[in-house]
Amino acid sequence: MLKNLEDKESNVEYWGLPEEVRSVDEMIRLYKEGKITDDEFRRFRLQHGMYGSRLNKDYTMIRIKVPAGILTPRQLERIAKLSEDYSIGSAHVSTRQNIQLHWVYLDDAPMVEAGLVEVGLTTRESCGNTVRNVTCSPFAGVCINEHFDVTPYAKAIARFFLRNPICQNLPRKFKFNFACCDEHSYARIADVGLVPAVKVIDGNVVRGFNVYIGGGLGPASYLAELLEEFTPEDMLLPTCISVIRLFDRLGDREKVHRNRMRYLVHDMGFAKFRELVLKERSIVNLTKSVLVKLDIRESKSYEPYGDDIKFKPFNPPEGFERWYKGNVIKQKQRGYVTVLIPLQAGDITARQLRALSDICREYSLEGHVITTPWQGLVVRYVKEYRLVDMYRALKDIGLANYASSITSVVGCTSTTSCNLAITNAHRLAKEISSRLVGLGLDMDDAFKDTTIKLSGCPNSCGQHMIATIGFFGAAVRVNNTLTPAYNMLLGGKVGKENSLGTIVARVPAKRVIDVILKLIDVYRRERNDGEGFASWIDRVLAGEGNGIKDINALRLIIEEVARLPSADEEPEMYTDYGSENRFIVRTARGECAA
Amino acid sequence: MILARQVLSEPEEVYKRIKDRDRDDDILLIDVRRNEEYAREHIPNAVSLPLAKVIESTDVPTLLKLFAGIGIVIGKDSKSIVVYDDTFGALAARVAWTLEYLGYENVSLLAVTYSKWKELGFEVEYGSESNVSMSKVSNNKNNNNSSLAVTVTNANINKNIIASYDYIKSIIDGSIMNRDSGTTVKLLDVRERLNYLDHHIPTAINIPWKAFSAEDRVLKDKTEILDILRSRRIEPKDEVIVYCGSVGTLSGLSYYGLRSVGYSNVRLYSNSLKEWRSLNLPLEGFKDAHYWDLSAE
Secondary structure: OOOOOOOOOOOOOOOOOHHHHHHHHHHHHHHHOOOOOHHHHHHHHHHOOEEEEOOEEEEEEEEEEOHHHEEOHHHHHHHHHHHHHHOOOEEEEOOOOOEEEEEEEHHHHHHHHHHHHHOOOEOOOOOOOOEOOOEEOOOOOOOOOOOOOOHHHHHHHHHHHOOOHHHOOOOOOEOEEEOOOOOOOOHHHOOEEEEEEEEEEOOEEEEEEEEEEOOEOOOOOEOOEEOOOOEEHHHHHHHHHHHHHHHHHHOOOOOHHHOOHHHHHHHHOHHHHHHHHHHHHHHHHHHOOOOOOOOOOOOOOOOOOOOOOOOOOOOOOOOHHHHHHHHEEEOOOOOEEEEEEOOHHHEEEHHHHHHHHHHHHHHEOOOOEEEOOOOOEEEEEEEHHHHHHHHHHHHHOOOOOOOOOOOOOEEOOHHHOOOOOOOOHHHHHHHHHHHHHHOOHHHOHHHOOOOEEEEOOOOOOOOHHHOOEEEEEEEEEEOOEEEEEEEEEEOOEOOOOOEOOEEEEEEEHHHHHHHHHHHHHHHHHHOOOOOOHHHHHHHHHOOOOOOOOOHHHHHHHHHHHHOOOOOOOOHHHHOOOOOOOOOOOOOOOOOOOO | OOOOOOOEEOHHHHHHHHHOOOOHHHEEEEEOOOHHHHHHEEOOOOEEOOHHHHOOOOOHHHHHHHHHHOOOOOOOOOOEEEEEOOOOOHHHHHHHHHHHHOOOOOEEEEOOOHHHHHHOOOOOEEOOHHHHHHHHHHHHHHHHHOOOOOOHHHOOOOHHHEOOHHHHHHHHHOOOEOOOOOOEEEEEEOOOHHHHHHOEOOOOEEOOHHHHOOOOOOOOOHHHHHHHHHHOOOOOOOEEEEEOOOOOOHHHHHHHHHHHOOOOOEEEOOOHHHHHHHOOOOOEOOOOOOHHHHOOO
8 A cells, every 4th residue: 555655755744654554444444344433433533634524424534734734746746646536536725724635435545545645744633632734824934024934833843743642632623823924824813823023132133933822713713812922932832832731631621612722711811821821831841851842944945036127027928917916926035926826715626736736846946835724825936037937837727816815715615525514605605706706806906905704604614703704604594494594794804903703694695795796886985095895894893984884884785685585486595505405404413624 | 257367568568569570460559549649640550440430339240340440350360459549548448348348358458548658758650651551461461361241150249248237227126246146246436426426326336437547557556456446345256347427438447457456257337327327227326415516627
């Protein structure tokens, strides 16, 4: 089952272990032979990245853990092949920068694992009550605002906690996130979020972090709070260990729906929890072995390239300028740009993965791609003068879709594969995106800070709480008919002004697009000069709107659009996307998908 | 019972044989790509027989004539036939299977596609001229020995490698046992996973055809194919019936995947789901998830 282990890609980190492939094989065999119980198998399965598929026990979803979102060309090719051989011929990028292979026949899992381990990937601890994928800003290392590149720290934290006995059986999953800067930060929606900072101590510039603790999204969401004014680099590991030890010791192992660390922090009060963390940290510092330290391997740095003159391609191909405006971001390294590759709700075909691996080899100096929290990919260190060629190559394979923030609609996998889902948020996200691109909204700067995110249930894998316009699935009775619907939230955001959205209305699935278009319409009438959509939403939420003064006034407009004709007149309005049949709710036990 | 034997011919070996003037009579390459592709370029000495012609008719005498037309007298000739295409080996597999069905045993697939052959730097021949004459030569040779009017009795039809819809129906009704032989029968759907989830012949299991095909060869290494079969508990002693969505091409490749690892009791449902659906025979599928929407196609 394993071969080519010597054929290693240079610079690739080998997260997986061949012996884990054998144990996956063995455990599946024991389970099939009835020698281990469902519960024993479930725990093992989740710890090794196999998550249950919607209402069908024969299949599994395999979640590949991608620390800091980094994937090499050879890994992309391998994922492509595995998706064709054992999955659905497409792979899915999750909001936590994992790659998921869906509808894998459970018996085939060992072969998939073997294929992943061979190229350095792992599924270990991508599910279950463990430290999940350590996420990291896809701009870390190239961001214009950043103090320093956090990628080596993110990878070091991932390395330290992977397979570490102190976090194999936590009360619940645990999430780290590293930001590049405040503006691009997702740090406050993680259990532990880290934003780089520097401080002058005794005349020396010292690296460190702003450490945020106790955040997370779900049926009840909280933003993480700042631990202390500045946490120097050498305190990073002791701080993280302390938080995990506290959670392990004090976290709730009984109430399944309230056992994420954010509930512990919230119930206790942050001031109290902070005190415990600082106390625990001094114990860790006093007692830990000198051998316990982070293995930080600095990223390769690259010299700036060329002159700082404005890039002006001669006679560019059709669509190039629109693409350039939305998809290309300047790096702090002169002459290099980062190219955004948006995917429809995170889905990418095997063919596209293969083409992308070639494009990455050809155009990216650092030679890897990075997954993003908005279910897309980035290719970095592209020489600006080569963009026209790269655009053509991407366009050929359908990967040059326009990437403005409003059209990069996020949708969790929902009823396409998840047991918890009520509605098909995945398909709806794709429908919204196509519609908005069709209307050219990606070209309108008024929407450059606007995001739309959907989840198929209250569990927030689609991160709807941090969207300008967010939706989460529900089933409601409309005109006495059970109808797929969404709770709509407004005003969520990540970054410096991080805030969670406010629930404002309930909208039938088939009216969601109408409601979004109506909001855009109202905004265009109501906005102040130069005011973007997201700012206008905030102003209305604050009760300071113009004609439409506050959220109550806006709600009336939304409710008007959301109204449905009777089920006899238009029965399709009562069905979900992707279904022709009458809507019914079918869910099963969740195992917590992202 | 068909004996396990080499189902793939390596390009190095094939090239050596077609270049060996003393032995080039012992090997015949069949190019099953479209006529115009063959006319542009092909492997030296190959003859053209596009797949479309082979699946036009299921009538045995017609098929025998068709092969006689490119110089293969079934029941008489014994040279090694190597079939190739540029479509993952699937078209070649369907033609090779047809030859086996007609009773011709010495047939194999080129281990790589035509594109790969070129990429590996092996010689190709341009235009159709030389090969027309080549096939003429070979026709003439055969015509000296026997007439084109081959009768059905000359061919030794191999009924053990084909499955008809009523055979499959009887298998399903008999709860996946071949009642005559007492062996377990596994029905194998080789279409992509989403198609299978959507609908399939009752009791069928799914191994997408690509699971047997390698990135640069038409079939994976034997150990890899065996791993898959083992994980699905498909045993060498089982009878396996393979089918796909249309005319038995992709399932033809899976047929050879199974044969390559010594599974000898394999049948191709050559009319596949296209026929099954047209006859309104029973199908089953999984309806509790919107899995189609996960595809980026």
